[in-house]
Amino acid sequence: MLCIDALAVSDLKPEYLRCEYLENPFIDEKEPRLSWILTSEVRDQHQTAYRILVASKIELLEPGKADLWDSDKVKGSETSQVVYKGKPLLSRQKCYWKVKSWDKKDQEGEWSKSASWEMGLLEKADWNSKWIGKDFSSTTQPIPFKNKELFLPPSPIFRNQINLKEKVSKARLYITSLGLYEYKINGEKVGKDFLAPGWTDYNKRLYYHVYDVTDQLDKGEQVLQASLSSGWYSGYIGYALLIGNPVVRGFYGDTPALRAQLEVTYTNGETSTFATNEEWKVSSGGLLESDILHGETFDARKVPENWSSTNFDDKNWEQAEIINAGNRNLELYPAQPVQMTETIRPIEIHEQEEGKYIFNMGQNFAGLVKLKVKGKAGDKVVLKFGEMLHPDGRLMDENLRMARATDTYILKGDPDGEEWTPSFTYHGFQYVEVTGFPGKPTKENITGLVLGSNTPRVGHFETDHPMVNQLYKNIVWTQRANFVDIPTDCPQRDERMGWTGDAQTYAGTAAINMDVSAFFTKWIQDLHDAQWDYGAYPDYAPAPGVRSTDTYAPAWMEAGIINPYEQYRAYGDTRILEKGWESMEKFMAFHHQKSKGAFFYPEGSFADLSPKGGYGDWLSVGKKTPPDMLATIYYGYAAQLMAEMATAIGKSERAMHYHDLSKKIRTAFSDHYLDKETVRLVTNAAAYGDGKGYVDGQMGFSGNTQTAYANAIYLDFLDEEQKMVAGGHLAQLIKDNDGKLATGFLGAKQLLPALSATGHSDIAYQLLLNEEYPSWGFEIKNGATTIWERWDSYVKDDPEKLASLNNGMNSFSHYAFGSVFEWMFHNMAGIKSEEAAYKTFVIAPEIPKNDINYVSARHESIHGKISSSWKKEGGKLLLEVSIPVNTKATVFIPAKDELDVLLDNKRLDQHEGIQKGNFYKGKQAVKLGSGTYKFESSLN
Ligand code: BGC
Numbered sequence: 001m002l003c004i005d006a007l008a009v010s011d012l013k014p015e016y017l018r019c020e021y022l023e024n025p026f027i028d029e030k031e032p033r034l035s036w037i038l039t040s041e042v043r044d045q046h047q048t049a050y051r052i053l054v055a056s057k058i059e060l061l062e063p064g065k066a067d068l069w070d071s072d073k074v075k076g077s078e079t080s081q082v083v084y085k086g087k088p089l090l091s092r093q094k095c096y097w098k099v100k101s102w103d104k105k106d107q108e109g110e111w112s113k114s115a116s117w118e119m120g121l122l123e124k125a126d127w128n129s130k131w132i133g134k135d136f137s138s139t140t141q142p143i144p145f146k147n148k149e150l151f152l153p154p155s156p157i158f159r160n161q162i163n164l165k166e167k168v169s170k171a172r173l174y175i176t177s178l179g180l181y182e183y184k185i186n187g188e189k190v191g192k193d194f195l196a197p198g199w200t201d202y203n204k205r206l207y208y209h210v211y212d213v214t215d216q217l218d219k220g221e222q223v224l225q226a227s228l229s230s231g232w233y234s235g236y237i238g239y240a241l242l243i244g245n246p247v248v249r250g251f252y253g254d255t256p257a258l259r260a261q262l263e264v265t266y267t268n269g270e271t272s273t274f275a276t277n278e279e280w281k282v283s284s285g286g287l288l289e290s291d292i293l294h295g296e297t298f299d300a301r302k303v304p305e306n307w308s309s310t311n312f313d314d315k316n317w318e319q320a321e322i323i324n325a326g327n328r329n330l331e332l333y334p335a336q337p338v339q340m341t342e343t344i345r346p347i348e349i350h351e352q353e354e355g356k357y358i359f360n361m362g363q364n365f366a367g368l369v370k371l372k373v374k375g376k377a378g379d380k381v382v383l384k385f386g387e388m389l390h391p392d393g394r395l396m397d398e399n400l401r402m403a404r405a406t407d408t409y410i411l412k413g414d415p416d417g418e419e420w421t422p423s424f425t426y427h428g429f430q431y432v433e434v435t436g437f438p439g440k441p442t443k444e445n446i447t448g449l450v451l452g453s454n455t456p457r458v459g460h461f462e463t464d465h466p467m468v469n470q471l472y473k474n475i476v477w478t479q480r481a482n483f484v485d486i487p488t489d490c491p492q493r494d495e496r497m498g499w500t501g502d503a504q505t506y507a508g509t510a511a512i513n514m515d516v517s518a519f520f521t522k523w524i525q526d527l528h529d530a531q532w533d534y535g536a537y538p539d540y541a542p543a544p545g546v547r548s549t550d551t552y553a554p555a556w557m558e559a560g561i562i563n564p565y566e567q568y569r570a571y572g573d574t575r576i577l578e579k580g581w582e583s584m585e586k587f588m589a590f591h592h593q594k595s596k597g598a599f600f601y602p603e604g605s606f607a608d609l610s611p612k613g614g615y616g617d618w619l620s621v622g623k624k625t626p627p628d629m630l631a632t633i634y635y636g637y638a639a640q641l642m643a644e645m646a647t648a649i650g651k652s653e654r655a656m657h658y659h660d661l662s663k664k665i666r667t668a669f670s671d672h673y674l675d676k677e678t679v680r681l682v683t684n685a686a687a688y689g690d691g692k693g694y695v696d697g698q699m700g701f702s703g704n705t706q707t708a709y710a711n712a713i714y715l716d717f718l719d720e721e722q723k724m725v726a727g728g729h730l731a732q733l734i735k736d737n738d739g740k741l742a743t744g745f746l747g748a749k750q751l752l753p754a755l756s757a758t759g760h761s762d763i764a765y766q767l768l769l770n771e772e773y774p775s776w777g778f779e780i781k782n783g784a785t786t787i788w789e790r791w792d793s794y795v796k797d798d799p800e801k802l803a804s805l806n807n808g809m810n811s812f813s814h815y816a817f818g819s820v821f822e823w824m825f826h827n828m829a830g831i832k833s834e835e836a837a838y839k840t841f842v843i844a845p846e847i848p849k850n851d852i853n854y855v856s857a858r859h860e861s862i863h864g865k866i867s868s869s870w871k872k873e874g875g876k877l878l879l880e881v882s883i884p885v886n887t888k889a890t891v892f893i894p895a896k897d898e899l900d901v902l903l904d905n906k907r908l909d910q911h912e913g914i915q916k917g918n919f920y921k922g923k924q925a926v927k928l929g930s931g932t933y934k935f936e937s938s939l940n
Contacts, residue, residue: 009107009108010040010042010101010102010103010105010107010108010109011040011041011042011109012038012039012040012045012047012101012102012103012107012109012110012885013038013039013040013109013110013112014036014037014038014050014079014099014100014101014109014112015036015037015038015039015112015113016036016037017034017035017036017097017098017099017112017113017114017115018034018035018036018115019032019033019034019035019097019115019117020032020033020117020334020518020521021035021515021517021518021521021571022335022336022518023115024115024116024117025117025118026117026118026119026120026209026210026332027117027118027119027120027332027334028119028120028121028122028331028332029334030088030089030122031083031084031085032083032084032089032117033080033081033082033083033084033575034052034080034082034083034084034097034099035079035080035081035082035862036079036080036099036112037079037862037863037864037884038079038101038863038864038884038885038886039864039885040103040885040930042103042930042931043929043930043931044104044913044928044929044930044931045103045104045885045886045929045930045931046077046103046104046885046886046887046929046930047076047077047079047101047102047103047885047886048075048076048077048102048103048104048106049073049074049075049076049101049102049106050071050073050074050076050078050079050082050099050100050101050102051070051071051072051073051074051099051100052069052070052071052074052082052097052098052099053066053069053070053071053097053098053099054066054068054069054070054084054086054095054096054097055067055068055095055096055097056068056093056094056095056096057096058096058114060096061096061097061098061114067087068086068087068089068095069084069085069086069087070086071085073102077886079101079862079863079886080571080572080837080862080863081571081572081573081574081575089119089122090119090122091119091120091121091122091123091126092118092119092120092121092126092172092263093118093119094116094117094118094119095116095117095118095119096114096115096116097114097115097116097117098111098112098113098114098115099111099112100112118210120174120208120210120332121174121208121330121332124327124330127174127259127261127330128261128273128275129174129259129260129261129275129276129277130259130275130276130277130278130322131178131257131258131259131276131322131323131324131325132158132257132258132259132276132277132278132280132282132320132321132322132323133156133178133228133255133256133257133258133282133320133321133323134156134158134255134282134318134320134321135153135254135255135321136153136154136156136284137151137153137254137255139153139154140152140153140154143289145294145402145404146402148241148402150236150291150294150404151249152288152289152290152291152294152297153230154284154285154287154288154289154290155227155228155229155284155285155287155290155424156227156228156256156282156283156284156285157225157226157227157282157283157284157285157287157304157307158225158226158227158228158258158276158280158281158282158320159223159224159225159226159280159281159282159283159307159312159314159317160223160224160274160276160279160280160281161221161222161223161224161310161314162221162222162224162262162274163220163221163222164217164218164219164220164222164264164266164272165219165266165270165272166219166266166267166268166270167218167219167266167267168214168217168218168219168264168265168266168267169214169265169266169267170212170214170264170265171212171213171214171216171217171262171263171264171265172210172211172212172213172262172263173190173210173211173213173260173261173262173263174208174209174210174260174261174263175190175196175197175208175209175210175211175258175259175260175261176197176206176207176208176209176258176259176260176330177196177197177228177233177256177257177258177259178202178206178233178234178252178253178255178256178257178325179228179229179230179231179233179234179235179255179256179257180195180196180197180228180229180230180231180233180256180423180424181196181197181226181227181228181229181258181260182226182227182423182424183224183225183226183260184224184225184226184308185213185216185217185222185223185224185225186216186222186223186308187223187225187308187309188216190211190213190216191209191211191337192337192339192340193209193337193338193339194337194338194339194340194423194426194451195231195292195337195338195424195426195451195484195485196209196333196337196338197209197333198333198337198338198485198486198522199231199232199485199486199526199542200525200526200529200542201252201526201529201530201542201543201544202233202252202253202328203252204329204529205328205329205330205331205525205529206328206329206330206331207330207331207332207333207334208259208330208331208332208333209332209333209337210332213262217264221310222310223307223308223309223310223312224262224274225307225308226258226260226276227285227287227423228256228257228258229256229287229290229291229423229424230249230250230256230290230291230424231256231292231424232251232252232292232542232544233251233252233253233256234249234250234251234252234253234254234255234256235249235250235290235291235292235293236248236249236291236292236293236294236402236494237249237251237293237497237544237546238494238495238496238497238546238547239401239402239493239494239495239546239547240546240547241402241494242401242402242494242808243546243547245546245547245548247545251544251545251546252544253325255323257323257325258276259276259325260275260276261273261274261275261276262274262275276320277322278319278320278322280319280320281314281317281318281319281320282317282318282319282320282321283304283314283316283317283318284302285302285303285304285307286298286299286300286301286302286303287423287424288302289408290422290423290424290425291404291424291425292424292425292426292496293402293403293404293405293425293494293496294403294404294405294406294425295385295404295405295406295407295408295422295425295427296407296408296422296423296424296425297407297408297410298407298408298409298410298420298422299410300409300410300411300412300414300418300420301377301378301410301411301412301413303412333522334518334521334522334525335453335455335518335519335521335522336453336454336455336456336518336519337453337454337485338451338452338453338454338484338485339451339452339453339454340367340449340450340451341450341451341452341454341480342450343447343448343449343450344361344362344363344365344447344448344449344450345361345443345447345448346359346360346361346362346432346443346446346448347360347361347362348360348362349441349442349443350393351440352393352394352395352433355435355436355437356433356434356435357433357434357435357437357440357441358389358393358395358431358432358433358434359431359432359433359434359441359443359446360430360431361429361430361431361432361448362430362785363430363448363477363785364387364428364429364430364477364481364784364785364786364812364813365428365429365430365448365450365477365480365481365786366426366427366428366429366450366451366452366480366481366482366484366491366492366813367426367427367448367449367450367451367452368407368421368422368425368426368427368448368449368451369383369407369421369432369446369447369448369449370419370420370421370446370447370449371383371409371419371420371421371445371446372417372418372419372444372445372446372447373409373411373417373418373419373420373437373438373441373445374414374415374416374417374418374438375411375413375437375438375439376411376413376438377411377412377413378410378411378413379410379411379413379436379438380408380409380410380411380436381408381409381410381411381434381435381436381437381438382406382407382408382434382435382436383406383407383408383409383432383433383434384397384405384406384432384433384435385400385405385406385407385427385428385429385431385432385433385492386400386405386429386430386431386433386492387399387428387429387430387431387492387811387812387813388430388431388794388812389431395431395433399492399493399809399810399811399812400492400493400494401493401494401495401808402494403492403493403494405427405429405492407422407425407427411438421449426451426484426491427491427492428481428490428491428492428493428811428812428813429492430785430812432446434446450480451484452480452481452483452484453483453484453485453519455483455514455515455516455518455519456514456515456860457476457513457514457515458512458513458514458515458859458860458861459476459512459513459514459825459857459858459859459860460856460857460858460859461821461824461825461829461855461856461857461858462854462855462856462857463828463852463854463855463856464852464853464854464871465769465851465852467769467771467777467780467781468768468769468824468852470780471776471777471780471820472821472824473785474779474780474784474785474786474787474818475509475513475787475815475818475820475821476513477785477786477813478786478787478813478814478815478818479506479509479510479513479514479815479818481786481813482813482814482815483510483514483516483519484496485522486498486522486523486526486541486542487502487503487506487510487519487523487815489502489540489811489814489816490789490811490813490814491813492811492812492813493811495811497540497546498523498526498527498540498541498542499539499540499556500527500537500538500539500540500541500556500557500558500559500560501539501553501555501556501559501615501618501745501746501816502745502814502815502816503523503559503563504555504556504558504559504562504563504566505745505746505748505749505816505819506749506815506816506818506819507520507562507563507566507567508566508569508570508749508819508822509749509815509818509819509821509822509825510815511566511567511569511570511571512821512822512825512859513821515860516570517567517570517571517573517862520563520566520567521567521573521576523541523563524563524564524567524576524580526541526542527541527559527560527563528560528580528583529541529542530542530543531560531583531586531587532551532552534590535586535587535589535590535593536551536552536557536587536590536594537552537556537557537558537559537560537587538550538551538552538556538557539551539552539553539556539557541559549609549610551609552609552614553606553609553614553615554601554606554613554614554616554627554628554630554631554634554635555614555615555616555630555631555634555746556614556615557587558634558637558638560580560583560584560587561584561587561588561638561641561642562637562638562641564576564577564580564584564645565577565641565644565645568645568648568836569833569836569837570833570836570837570862571836571837571862572836572837572839572862574648574649577645577648577649578649581645581649581651584642584645585642585654587638588638588639588642588658588661591635591638595635598668599635599661599664599665599667599668600632600635600665600668600669600671600672600673601628601629601631601632601635602628602672602687603626603628603683603684603687603688604628604687604688605628605631606627606628606631607693610693611693611694611695612627612693612694612697613626613627613628613631613688613694613695614627614631615627615695615745616630616694616695616744616746617630617705617707617743617744617745617746617747618695618744618745618746618816619744619745619789619790619791620696620705620707620742620743620744620745620746620747621741621742621743621744621774621791622699622705622737622742623699623700623701623702623705624691624694624695624696624697624699624700624701624702624705625701625702625703625705625707625708625746625747626673626683626685626688626701626702626703626708627694628683629669629673629681629683629703629708630707630708630711630746632665632668632669632672632673633669633711633712633715633717635665636662636665636666636669636715636717637715639658639661639662639665640658640659640662640715640716642654642658642661642662643655643656643657643658643659643661643662646658648836666716666717669717670717670718673703674712674718674722679718679722679725679726679729680703680704680729681703681704681705681708681709681712681726682703682704683701683702683703685700685701685702688701704729704733705733705742705747706730706733706734706737706741706742706743706747706751707742707743707744707746707747707750707751709726709727709729709730709733709754710730710743710747710750710751710753710754710755711746711747711750711754712726713726713727713730713750713754713757713758714750714753714754714757715750723757723758724758724759726758727754727755727757727758727759727760728758730751730754730755730758730760731755731758731760731763734755734763734767738772739763739766739767739770740767740770740772740773740774740775741767741770741774741775742774745816745817748816748817748819748820749819749820749822749823751764751767752764752767752768752820752823752827753822753823753826753827755767756823756827756846761827761846761848762848762849764823764827764846765846765848765851765852768820768823768824769851769852773791773792773795774791774792775791776817776820778791778792779791779793779794781796782794782795782796783796784812786812786813787813787814787815787816787817787818788811788812788813788814788817789809789810789811789812789813789814789816790809790810791817793810793811793812794812824857825857825859827845827846828845828846828852828855828857829843829845829855829856829857829868829869830842830843830844830845830846830868830892831843831857831859831866831868832844834890837861837862837863838859838861838862838863838866838884838887839863839886839887839888840887840888840889840890841866841887841888841889841890842889842890842891842892843868843881843889843890843891843892844890844891844892844923845868845870845879845892845894847870847872847877847894847939853871853872854869854870854871854872855868855869855870855871856868856869856870857869861884861887863884863885863886863887864884864885864886864887865882865884866882866883866884866887866889867880867881867882868880868881869881872939875938875939876936876937876938876939877893877894877895877935877936877937877938877939878934878935878936879891879893879934879935879936879937880932880933880934880935881928881932881933881935882931882932882933883928883929883930883931883932883933884930885930886930887929887930888927888928888929889927889928890917890925890926890927890928891925891926891927891928891933891935892923892924892925893923893924893926893935893937894922894923894937894939894940895919895922895923895924895937895938896922896937896938896940897919897924898916898919898924900924900937900938901924901926901935901936901937902935902936902937903926903933903934903935904933904934905934905936908924908926914926914928915927915928922940924937
């Protein structure tokens with residue numbers, strides 16, 4: 001409903017109204033935060049005031065009638081994190097809202113279109129459904145697999161028939177499960193979500209979902225159906241089986257259970273609730289095996305015929321078991337669920353041996369396939385998934401380790417053909433090996449379904465360099481493959497856990513590519529839930545305990561500080577800081593205790609961990625950066641972020657404390673790890689003995705590594721003068737290494753920014769464009785469509801190398817090295833946030849001399865669209881930028897001198913009201929408000 005206000009004179013327009021980062025969501029936050037994005041044709045436009053109306057009915061959404069909240073005119077420029085301050089919100093309450101803004105001249109704009117949110121079930125007493133389930137474990141036989149055994153009980157199916165006396169005006173399904181659920185009404189799946197209700201520490205919180213199912217119900221008899229699978233709750237997790245952990249499955253419980261209630265309002269205003277209870281019947285269905293890591297086996301012959309029909313007689317079904325699931329803390333899922341976000345067609349099929357066909361999907365991704373098949377009852381089609389092929393064309397499954405990753409479909413023999421998609425598993429793959437297919441399959445028989453948390457795409461990046469474009473594509477695909485309810489390390493092998501080191505290093509890139517505000521709201525909670533009693537954050541979250549020695553590690557545990565900080569930086573989210581503050585303080589107290597109050601970690605401080613020292617600069621090449629030096633750097637970095645976050649939430653005393661701590665750590669660091677004369681980073685390598693027990697310890701340790709300098713520069717451990725000298729050492733190290741990088745997980749992100757910051761942009765570009773091992777380009781030259789775990793995961797024309805790499809750890813979809821995108825966005829396109837949420841930002845592109853002539857980047861920030869694109873043309877540099885309403889940017893235009901810069905074809909001094917800054921080091925600064933601006937200058 002668009003409401004044009006007769007008084008509106010400003011063209012300021014609020015759009016994209018969201019509540020708790022989601023559009024028209026179901027929420028359970030009692031003080032939800034609202035946001036909108038403003039557009040205007042007027043340059044340098046900003047909001048000086050806003051007014052929000054919230055009403056319980058759409059008809060009441062007018063001044064004077066808004067019965068829940070009328071904010072009145074509130075002075076201020078906020079367009080996000082605006083907290084609802086109206087009447088207390090009740091369970092099931094629907095809220096309609098709209099907003100208008102006043103512009104810089106205090107002129108009133110139009111009302112926005114209306115949006116809504118709806119409250120979930122806020123009280124425990126709102127839940128009157130029972131937990132139902134069925135334990136099939138006594139009928140389940142173990143299955144031999146790779147010298148071990150798998151235990152995969154069949155999935156129960158549930159049914160209940162109800163009668164709706166009247167036509168329905170509103171119906172909601174509130175649903176959760178221990179394990180994974182699928183719920184259907186009259187044979188039609190409710191919602192589009194996969195792997196719901198996601199993975200959490202189920203003993204601390206369990207999420208439920210709400211679906212509007214009004215359109216799925218009619219007057220009369222209805223069939224309610226559900227099925228369950230073990231999922232993360234009772235299924236296999238990670239490498240527990242591989243390493244011989246005493247527990248390999250059932251980390252949270254043994255039997256899945258369902259709790260759901262369908263609440264119906266009839267057109268006459270009466271209501272009914274249809275809850276899971278003892279009236280529900282249960283049976284086994286077609287799903288004989290089902291597990292996230294191991295895949296599914298579905299026998300279509302075993303699906304009870306017509307069970308979705310009201311004529312079905314369920315007298316032979318058993319009564320559902322009522323499960324005592326304890327008093328769980330139920331909360332509404334706070335993010336975009338996992339959904340199918342794209343479909344993919346195979347690009348080729350080859351018959352690898354008789355009856356064995358390999359489908360190449362052309363892209364490595366996470367998800368499933370939909371199988372289309374026609375054949376006899378009992379025909380059995382087996383689908384195996386892999387990311388790579390052996391040189392002889394066989395599917396490579398060695399790198400999946402103990403993940404069986406196999407789906408099997410047994411046909412019922414429908415003469416019209418059959419279609420099947422698994423429900424409760426997913427795989428990371430590019431290739432599908434198909435056996436048992438009746439006849440010869442064609443490309444029509446397999447469709448790839450891309451699954452992932454449905455985070456909106458907000459970033460775009462393009463250049464005129466094909467390899468760089470492919471790299472960006474690979475980064476985005478790897479993010480899509482690993483943002484599956486939690487940020488996983490990889491989607492294919494028996495791991496898929498929320499490794500904290502990977503997530504902290506990639507968080508900045510993630511937020512440029514996708515709107516991960518809600519996604520990380522969820523995972524940061526998982527992280528807090530997994531914090532150890534003694535204060536350290538874990539190696540991965542959730543942390544069910546797949547190996548007793550997986551405790552904490554430097555630079556992994558700091559995710560508990562870095563991820564909330566990145567959330568604040570990207571979205572201005574202070575609530576997440578407030579909520580997590582106590583937990584973060586506890587972590588800092590752990591550091592204090594662990595470092596014995598010494599403000600640094602000498603060599604050997606983490607020798608009690610396994611591996612010793614933690615994971616360090618994981619998967620680096622050559623000599624290892626001392627883990628304790630990195631631990632000190634991350635301690636200091638955490639202290640610095642704590643100071644900034646304390647300031648953001650008004651804790652000035654804590655801000656001072658952490659500021660002081662951060663300084664002390666930096667001093668202690670240079671006293672111990674810096675040779676102040678030469679500005680060389682040093683370590684007592686002898687303290688590590690023969691390196692036994694440390695990751696790659698046999699290679700020896702040195703302070704003089706790329707990763708050490710990159711971190712010390714990037715994370716501010718040196719003063720300005722020292723930084724420049726250290727930048728020189730870093731540049732020299734790269735030269736000495738034949739112009740190649742040597743960094744692992746803790747240096748790959750920092751390396752290029754550290755070079756740029758110390759005047760070596762040319763070397764940063766050289767590293768980006770390098771195609772020899774180790775480099776990003778090497779992966780692409782070798783056919784990568786996603787980011788690899790290791791720099792040398794695969795070598796195209798070297799079958800032997802491939803064979804030797806089929807080792808225990810070789811994922812082709814690992815996002816950590818994709819964090820180089822931060823530099824691409826910040827330095828190539830030049831867009832860098834200053835104040836949180838891009839309230840103010842910088843556009844300072846670094847133009848390389850050669851190889852790249854065009855870069856274009858865009859980011860839909862919480863304030864609106866930011867873009868920077870430049871090209872070289874006829875000796876000129878053309879730069880176009882856009883700056884959203886309500887923000888300010890300082891643009892640095894490379895030029896000969898200030899007279900060399902044209903803005904919209906006029907010299908800067910011919911413009912009125914343009915805030916010109918200094919000309920410094922070949923760049924002219926201009927401070928601009930919102931709008932799109934075109935600059936032209938001479939290429940140097
Ligand atoms: C994971 C990593 C993780 C690491 C710890 C690996 O198995 O795949 O990405 O961070 O363990 O070093």
